[in-house]
Amino acid sequence: MTATDLSNLADLLEEDSIPNWLRDQIEHRTGEILNALKSGQSVHLDGPHGEQLTIGPITPPNPAHAT
Amino acid sequence: MIALAASLVLALYVVVPGLLFRSIYRLFIPLRIVSGNTTEEATRAVMTNVIPLTLALLIVWYVPWLDNFPVHADLPELRAQDYKLVASCIYSEQQCNAAGQNFWAALNRTWRRQTVFLFWFYLLTAGTGFGIGYLAGGYGRFRSNRFYRWFADKLLFSRISEWHPLLTAFVFADKNTVVRANVLTVTDNLYRGVVSEHFVDSDGKLTGLILTEALRFDRRSFLQDKDAKLSPETEAYWHSVPGAKLYVFADKIVDLNLNYESPEPSLEMVEKYIERWLERPVQVEYSTPKTKRKS
Numbered sequence: 001m002t003a004t005d006l007s008n009l010a011d012l013l014e015e016d017s018i019p020n021w022l023r024d025q026i027e028h029r030t031g032e033i034l035n036a037l038k039s040g041q042s043v044h045l046d047g048p049h050g051e052q053l054t055i056g057p058i059t060p061p062n063p064a065h066a067t
Numbered sequence: 068m069i070a071l072a073a074s075l076v077l078a079l080y081v082v083v084p085g086l087l088f089r090s091i092y093r094l095f096i097p098l099r100i101v102s103g104n105t106t107e108e109a110t111r112a113v114m115t116n117v118i119p120l121t122l123a124l125l126i127v128w129y130v131p132w133l134d135n136f137p138v139h140a141d142l143p144e145l146r147a148q149d150y151k152l153v154a155s156c157i158y159s160e161q162q163c164n165a166a167g168q169n170f171w172a173a174l175n176r177t178w179r180r181q182t183v184f185l186f187w188f189y190l191l192t193a194g195t196g197f198g199i200g201y202l203a204g205g206y207g208r209f210r211s212n213r214f215y216r217w218f219a220d221k222l223l224f225s226r227i228s229e230w231h232p233l234l235t236a237f238v239f240a241d242k243n244t245v246v247r248a249n250v251l252t253v254t255d256n257l258y259r260g261v262v263s264e265h266f267v268d269s270d271g272k273l274t275g276l277i278l279t280e281a282l283r284f285d286r287r288s289f290l291q292d293k294d295a296k297l298s299p300e301t302e303a304y305w306h307s308v309p310g311a312k313l314y315v316f317a318d319k320i321v322d323l324n325l326n327y328e329s330p331e332p333s334l335e336m337v338e339k340y341i342e343r344w345l346e347r348p349v350q351v352e353y354s355t356p357k358t359k360r361k362s
Contacts, residue, residue: 005220006227010210010238017244017327018340026344034345049330050356055341058348 021047072157079185081116084192088115091196095204099267100231101224115199119191127184137186138181149173149180199223207240228271233325234262241329248278249324250315257284259305260313262325273317281313283304331355 016023019028025045026033033055035045089098101111127134134140152173156163163170202209203223230236236244246262260278268274282305294313306313329336338351 001121006206006224006232006238007210007216007220009229009232010206013238014233014325014336016336016340017329018332018337019330020247020326020328022332022337023340026341027256030345034347035347037347038348047355052352053337054352056350056352061308 014017019047019051021051022053068157068160079181080188084116084189085112087189087192088196091193092203094198095200097231099130099269100228100271115195116192119188119195124190125186126187128178133187134183136183138182140176140183142176143180145173146180149177149219153177159312207236207238207242210238226309228267229268230265230271230273234265234276236327239327239329241331243263243331244327244329247326247328248276249322250276250278250320251322251324252315252319253321254319255286256284257286258308258313258315259284260308263312276312276314278313278315279311281308281310283308 002004021043024028029043029045033043037057040057042054045053045055088307094096127140130142136141152166152170156166156174166173200353202215202218204220205223210219229299234246234247234248236242247259248262249257258278258281260281263277263279264319265276266274284301285304286304289299289301289304334353337353338349341349342350
């Protein structure tokens with residue numbers, strides 16, 4: 001392999017290297033997740049081995065701490 | 068006599084260290100993944116021998132105590148003279164006869180010095196093999212370090228067969244990462260499964276791979292149902308392949324679609340994937356039974 005460095009290939013492979021259950025749930029529940037985020041709510045996803053994923057909207061910075 | 072001496076020198080100073088280095092290096096990483104032509108292999112062999120050779124020379128010349136281990140090698144001031152005498156006696160029988168007992172005394176000192184040198188040379192070669200093997204085998208763990216990345220790209224893996232990083236968890240810090248493949252063959256069969264092993268030839272070209280948990284896609288039934296407007300669900304057309312392992316010859320592969328599943332991905336990776344899929348920034352909290360991480 002000379003056309004590209006191994007590091008570039010490694011970075012490429014590592015992208016999206018996530019568990020299958022997570023990929024499936026995100027892809028199948030895209031609409032539900034987007035609706036929840038639009039209304040400011042979080043969505044919880046559970047994996048087969050006790051994994052837990054919470055997807056929430058970005059919290060705006062607290063104005064009290066702004067300078 | 069000269070040929071015999073040259074063969075002995077070649078074996079002791081080139082062949083044995085090379086074998087020693089490779090046998091230790093391969094404990095960490097398969098040797099076949101690093102390909103290259105004869106010149107590149109020779110250059111790599113020289114490079115890996117230069118460090119232990121230099122250090123061994125420094126030890127036997129300058130380090131007291133260590134320069135007489137594991138055997139005693141005395142009269143270092145006669146070193147050059149002894150080598151000269153031994154070499155001339157190997158070259159000419161007449162000179163050997165003329166030297167008499169001096170030759171045997173010089174030969175005795177010479178083999179002792181060389182035993183000391185070879186001891187340290189082999190030990191340092193083994194150490195170098197261990198060190199470089201450890202660095203090469205830990206690529207997934209170390210590659211976040213930019214100095215290591217440069218070292219790996221330019222020296223350790225300048226000529227790596229691309230199939231090893233593609234078909235194994237080699238580049239991942241999490242060695243439990245599973246490589247899943249969808250394989251389309253020239254006979255228009257589509258298989259999917261976990262890549263459990265792959266094989267390359269001496270040039271690093273893929274010759275075949277073994278899939279476990281293999282499924283075959285029933286394309287004929289799928290197309291029939293599709294034509295009959297039955298709105299088929301594609302998952303229902305995947306059927307398991309009899310046998311625990313499916314060997315696919317590389318020359319029968321038309322297309323290879325690869326997926327990497329890390330059981331414990333980094334939070335950053337999860338967040339990136341979700342943001343890319345949803346096309347908006349999100350806040351993610353991810354936990355496994357062992358860990359809890361929040362972005």
